[in-house]
Amino acid sequence: MQNDKLKSLLETVWTPFGLIAGLAVVTLFVQLMGTGTVQSFWTEILIRIILVTGFYIFIGNSGVFAFGHAAFACVGGYVAAWLSMDAMFKQIMLTGLPGWVQSAHVAPWLSVFAAMAAAAVAALVVGAVIVRLSDIAASIATFAFLLVVNRIYSNWDSVTGGAAPLTNIPSLGGIWASFVFMAGALVIAWLFQQSRFGLMLRASRDDEVAAMATGISVYRMRLVAFVLSGAVMGCGGAVYSFFLGILTADVFYMSLTFLLLVMLVVGGAESLTGVVVGVVAVSCVSEVLRLGEEGVALPNGDMLALPLGMQQILLGIFMVFVLINRADGITRGSELPLPKAFRKPQSIVSGERKTAS
Amino acid sequence: MAEPLAETATRAREALEIKHVSVLFDGLAAISDVSLRLAPREIVGLVGPNGAGKTTLVNVLTGFQKPTKGTLHLDGADARGWSPARVRGAGVARTFQAGRLFKKLDVLENAQVAGIASGLSKAGARRRAQDVLEQVGLADAHDKIAGSLPYTDQRRLDIARALCSAPKYILLDEPAAGMSDSECEELMGIIRSLPAVHGCAVLLIEHNMHVVMSLSDRLHVLDGGRTIIEGLPEEVQKHEAFLSAYLGAEVAE
Ligand SMILES: Nc1ncnc2c1ncn2[C@@H]1O[C@H](COP(=O)(O)OP(=O)(O)O)[C@@H](O)[C@H]1O
Ligand SMILES: [Mg+2]
Numbered sequence: 001m002q003n004d005k006l007k008s009l010l011e012t013v014w015t016p017f018g019l020i021a022g023l024a025v026v027t028l029f030v031q032l033m034g035t036g037t038v039q040s041f042w043t044e045i046l047i048r049i050i051l052v053t054g055f056y057i058f059i060g061n062s063g064v065f066a067f068g069h070a071a072f073a074c075v076g077g078y079v080a081a082w083l084s085m086d087a088m089f090k091q092i093m094l095t096g097l098p099g100w101v102q103s104a105h106v107a108p109w110l111s112v113f114a115a116m117a118a119a120a121v122a123a124l125v126v127g128a129v130i131v132r133l134s135d136i137a138a139s140i141a142t143f144a145f146l147l148v149v150n151r152i153y154s155n156w157d158s159v160t161g162g163a164a165p166l167t168n169i170p171s172l173g174g175i176w177a178s179f180v181f182m183a184g185a186l187v188i189a190w191l192f193q194q195s196r197f198g199l200m201l202r203a204s205r206d207d208e209v210a211a212m213a214t215g216i217s218v219y220r221m222r223l224v225a226f227v228l229s230g231a232v233m234g235c236g237g238a239v240y241s242f243f244l245g246i247l248t249a250d251v252f253y254m255s256l257t258f259l260l261l262v263m264l265v266v267g268g269a270e271s272l273t274g275v276v277v278g279v280v281a282v283s284c285v286s287e288v289l290r291l292g293e294e295g296v297a298l299p300n301g302d303m304l305a306l307p308l309g310m311q312q313i314l315l316g317i318f319m320v321f322v323l324i325n326r327a328d329g330i331t332r333g334s335e336l337p338l339p340k341a342f343r344k345p346q347s348i349v350s351g352e353r354k355t356a357s
Numbered sequence: 358m359a360e361p362l363a364e365t366a367t368r369a370r371e372a373l374e375i376k377h378v379s380v381l382f383d384g385l386a387a388i389s390d391v392s393l394r395l396a397p398r399e400i401v402g403l404v405g406p407n408g409a410g411k412t413t414l415v416n417v418l419t420g421f422q423k424p425t426k427g428t429l430h431l432d433g434a435d436a437r438g439w440s441p442a443r444v445r446g447a448g449v450a451r452t453f454q455a456g457r458l459f460k461k462l463d464v465l466e467n468a469q470v471a472g473i474a475s476g477l478s479k480a481g482a483r484r485r486a487q488d489v490l491e492q493v494g495l496a497d498a499h500d501k502i503a504g505s506l507p508y509t510d511q512r513r514l515d516i517a518r519a520l521c522s523a524p525k526y527i528l529l530d531e532p533a534a535g536m537s538d539s540e541c542e543e544l545m546g547i548i549r550s551l552p553a554v555h556g557c558a559v560l561l562i563e564h565n566m567h568v569v570m571s572l573s574d575r576l577h578v579l580d581g582g583r584t585i586i587e588g589l590p591e592e593v594q595k596h597e598a599f600l601s602a603y604l605g606a607e608v609a610e
Contacts, residue, residue: 206461209457
């Protein structure tokens, strides 16, 4: 009996545990063996997992495609930078910031939490309107929100530096600092998806009318998910800005949005495992394409390179190719399966049911 | 001694009730001046040919369709204009003619989520779902994805889901459609037991006259959006108007 309980616990925590453990092994390997380039390539993958998880918490559970989430990463990225940057720089360059922000010198890891809170508040305000719209209108409205945020952040010179990038953003620490926040994002997403809110939201994703008839307040569930996904985007944006060390609003704009959505869709938008699979698969393909754009030297000394811009075109084609073969993405909405040895045999499952009822 | 009197008074108001309801779609009447009352723990059969307005009536009773004219009362409260979720919260559950399961969730989750929406804890909703699934004969299908179930099991799951939120009134829209005779008989056994086992009243839409007659305390016959007859099954059976309306539909199908 004790053993059964253990196994059933294992079944519920296996997916995030398995994913995090797998990523930890690779991270350790990269840290020990990888060159600087490989390490930053992998760190960027870990950060993209945070960001795609942010998209996933809303899109995956609600079925509503919200394109604008990069805006929350932007909000978070700037909050983290403002709080943690050197005071002197802020007093000279960012004269529009309130005094207490100018003089603030918060530890980077702490300012990640502030970034999450700020992004969550932004998501609450925007989400309260957006989740009441029908699916297509909601998608367009989130997109419009991204445009608005980008315009504001690109032009509000006294606060964001405008077109001139913010520099001297401190670093969060090594590869493991990003890893910890990535693990946190996966755990949050998993807890939400297993929670009563997550279950109700996934029900409404499958059939909104039946969900209403079942007494589910679809708006409320969507709003909860929207705020949570906004917070995780804020976290991702903050960690990303620490990773880059330099920030403009365009970092969190169209090309990032496109890349993250390709990752989500290729991996499978309806499972957390799909997030990880999609980020890793697309990052690898796009890295190969990027190297292709840089070109390789042929033995005779000529350079063979893809024309510039091919990276994104081929990435789009790659996505279409995956979707033609697997419309629900690589994982088809299923989660990481529990290794056979740990699975409960079927008879024990039904025995448990009888004792429980 | 005042208490029993007050109790009688509340009981008299306890009902899901529409009065003189009409529903117009683009000026065309789908329902015209229909009154219907479902009291606690009774089974009322709603019959009529296709297009008679049965589903529209269920939509009115569950907040999915606002009546153009007429009133809707739930246990004495004016429920006109309530959202479906609010009506559901006040004790009225329904099933759908077209299934409408949560296709990608498994069977247990489909039932469990209804209990959760009605305020139970996850574990409590799970226990309730297990019980109800057992009653409708889906105990061995917990882990199956709802969309992959055979058609008749989907109908059963739809009923189980409605029951999991512990409704006081349950409205079943052609639950036996597409079932074989023996499956239908089994299902009717379950429906017959609902008032006793779950303490809920049933509005049953069903085409098989033999079945409805044997199950229902009262019958309500619609045709062309109007009430043709209502009353005890024996009374209704005697009516010529009903038989021709109904038999006409049988032939037309
Ligand atoms: N949303 C709607 N818009 C327009 N007409 C409708 C709508 N719903 C139902 N109707 C019409 O109302 C009438 C009654 O339909 P319905 O209630 O589905 O009948 P039943 O369930 O008895 O077969 C039909 O003529 C149908 O075409
Ligand atoms: Mg109908």
